[in-house]
Amino acid sequence: KAGVTQTPRYLIKTRGQQVTLSCSPISGHRSVSWYQQTPGQGLQFLFEYFSETQRNKGNFPGRFSGRQFSNSRSEMNVSTLELGDSALYLCASSLSRGLENTEAFFGQGTRLTVV
């Protein structure tokens, strides 16, 4: 059974640019969540999508956005990149049929460096 796939694995962008990251969840999983991981702040929740709808959102500025497609694949976009956006961006997928089925499995992440 394939795991969570994130592409690309590494990215280098310049301040002010925008970036799109992609996540393919485990087959059959309908919930996709995105997290930002930095040495200073640890793992912080960005947003969650379920059946193409944003179901939950963390405390990040509007520059961070996402979407989910009908096949459950998800993308997140960061516009007007800042140096502080440099981080490991992780995607997690789960069945999410009720909280008791919300074991979340993570991808390898996309390491974004903003210069």
Next chain:
Amino acid sequence: QKEVEQDPGPLSVPEGAIVSLNCTYSNSAFQYFMWYRQYSRKGPELLMYTYSSGNKEDGRFTAQVDKSSKYISLFIRDSQPSDSATYLCAILGGAAGNKLTFGGGTRVLVKP
């Protein structure tokens, strides 16, 4: 105060020792508790997932939850150098819904 507190370590133990990790949390509405292992430059890997107070065992790993004290633990028996990683607790439930709230992670080093 963070919702989930975890000692950052590092925690250094000799091979074969028991590793003891723990987290405290503040929101009694939290219902589900997970432990993840993360190797350097990799995504977190789910180790244990538990709901009720008490112990849950899986191989060398035992997760313990004490909801009355808002305290969760992970024990690793017969630790191996390959267990050297950062261990993260994550908690789910309450008004946060499906959002995982993570501790800051404890770095563990198992010395041969």
